[in-house]
Amino acid sequence: MLRxxxxxxxxxxxxxxxxxxxxxxxxxxxxxxxxxxWSHRTIRDLPALIPAGSIWVPNDVRVRHARLFLxxxxxxxxxxxxxxxxxxxEFKALVRPGARLKPGSAATVVDPxxxxxxxxxxxxxxLPEGLRxxxxxxxxxLDWDAIDRIGRLPLPPYIDHxxxxxxxxxxxxxxxxxxxxxxxxxxxGLHFTPALIATLQGRGCAWQPVRLHVGLGTFRPMTAxxxxxxxxxxxxxxxSETTAARLExxxxxxxxxxxxxxxxxxxxxxxxxxxxxxxxxxxxxLFITPGYGLRTADHLLTNFHLPESTLxxxxxxxLGLDLARAAYAEAVRERYRFFSYGDxxxxxxxxxxxxxx
Numbered sequence: 001m002l003r004x005x006x007x008x009x010x011x012x013x014x015x016x017x018x019x020x021x022x023x024x025x026x027x028x029x030x031x032x033x034x035x036x037x038w039s040h041r042t043i044r045d046l047p048a049l050i051p052a053g054s055i056w057v058p059n060d061v062r063v064r065h066a067r068l069f070l071x072x073x074x075x076x077x078x079x080x081x082x083x084x085x086x087x088x089x090e091f092k093a094l095v096r097p098g099a100r101l102k103p104g105s106a107a108t109v110v111d112p113x114x115x116x117x118x119x120x121x122x123x124x125x126x127l128p129e130g131l132r133x134x135x136x137x138x139x140x141x142l143d144w145d146a147i148d149r150i151g152r153l154p155l156p157p158y159i160d161h162x163x164x165x166x167x168x169x170x171x172x173x174x175x176x177x178x179x180x181x182x183x184x185x186x187x188x189g190l191h192f193t194p195a196l197i198a199t200l201q202g203r204g205c206a207w208q209p210v211r212l213h214v215g216l217g218t219f220r221p222m223t224a225x226x227x228x229x230x231x232x233x234x235x236x237x238x239x240s241e242t243t244a245a246r247l248e249x250x251x252x253x254x255x256x257x258x259x260x261x262x263x264x265x266x267x268x269x270x271x272x273x274x275x276x277x278x279x280x281x282x283x284x285x286l287f288i289t290p291g292y293g294l295r296t297a298d299h300l301l302t303n304f305h306l307p308e309s310t311l312x313x314x315x316x317x318x319l320g321l322d323l324a325r326a327a328y329a330e331a332v333r334e335r336y337r338f339f340s341y342g343d344x345x346x347x348x349x350x351x352x353x354x355x356x357x
Contacts, residue, residue, distance in 0.1 A: 001226070001227050002225055002227070003224065003227065003308050004225075006307065006308050006316060006321070007307050007308050015339055017160060019170040019190070022193075023170070023192065023193050024043045024044050024193050025042070026042065026043045027042055028343065028346055029041075029336060030348065033318055033323070043191045047200055049348075050205075050299060053205060053256055054256060054257040054258070054299075055208055055258045056205055056207050057209070057243075058262065059265045060176055060180075060211055061214060062178065062179065062181075062182065063154070063214075064151070065148045065153055065154075066081055066082040066151055067153065067155075068082065069111070071110045071115070072105075072107045078097060080095045080109075081154055082136075082147060082181075084213065084215070089140075090134065091133075091134055092127060092131055102126070106120060107120075107121050109121055118150040119150055120137045121137075122135045153167055171190070171340070171341075172185065174193060175192065175197070182215070184218065187303045188301045188302050188303055189262055191301075191344060209240075210237065210240075210265055210269065211238045212236070212267065213237070214235065214264055215233055218263065218267075221308075227287075227289050235264075235284060237271065237284060239278055239280050247269070248278055251296055258296060258297045259297065260296075260299070260300045260301070262300075262301065262302060263314055265297075266294075267286050267288065267314075270288065270294065272284075273296050287310060288317045289314075289317055290317045290321060294350055294351040298348075298351045303342055303343070304343065304344075312328075315345070318350040319347060319350075
């Protein structure tokens with residue numbers, strides 16, 4: 001299939017720049033993959049839309065302040081997006097301008113508003129896929145905790161402001177773990193409040209988090225004309241023993257519905273499941289495209305995604321391209337808010353039933 005098959009027209013004013021006043025106040029387009037029908041609800045309706053006793057699987061990764069603003073030796077500006085720690089103050093990073101930040105070069109990490117110097121970054125090596133190995137130093141080599149104090153949250157490029165006080169809380173899930181090195185939020189999880197989670201648990205639902213360290217693989221734009229020519233970046237995942245044990249028995253027995261909270265949770269489960277066992281930790285480059293049959297989750301909660309993105313391709317794999325296009329056209333007509341701070345879609349019956357396999 002072609003990348004252009006996944007294009008749709010999106011009015012720019014529907015791109016949400018700020019979150020809703022309340023986390024659970026977003027609108028919800030509910031689409032049944034089996035019947036092709038949809039309805040308009042809200043996030044607060046979720047407990048009534050999914051059977052009691054279901055298993056909910058969110059991504060509990062923490063977003064790091066991984067965006068560093070740079071002043072190069074000649075005075076020009078630059079940026080570094082730190083993707084993962086390599087230890088001893090070294091990180092795998094995406095830098096720009098890449099032509100100026102080659103191995104052997106260095107720059108000053110500065111406050112993006114005041115311009116005050118905060119640290120020093122050295123480019124050590126060119127890595128595959130256009131990345132760099134860098135070292136970040138202050139008085140000593142800096143780890144993630146120190147980076148969190150000098151960096152900014154890496155808001156998506158379609159949000160037109162630097163991370164502000166509001167973003168410090170709202171671009172992080174309420175259930176985010178203290179660990180992790182994500183460079184983007186698992187945005188479907190942003191809608192949940194402690195009260196909503198408690199309501200689900202009060203209906204016998206299990207809350208079983210996994211962790212995908214969200215990197216470029218999830219959000220990197222497609223540039224190839226054909227889907228099969230797009231290469232996903234690798235992203236690491238971790239699944240606890242408790243979550244793995246509960247999900248393995250559920251998948252084998254098909255005893256309880258499984259709801260993935262976000263595409264990152266879905267890709268984690270699909271990448272880790274071999275048909276009888278869930279890998280506890282590893283990495284995935286999984287690209288879910290039309291024709292892919294889910295083996296794990298029954299339902300998916302997800303935000304609305306960019307045209308021609310790997311995430312809209314994933315939605316099209318679950319719904320079929322025609323239904324995905326129709327549902328997104330409905331969302332545009334009804335003025336749903338798109339992307340990270342936007343509204344959400346609940347895809348029901350995304351996994352083929354036993355008699356369809």
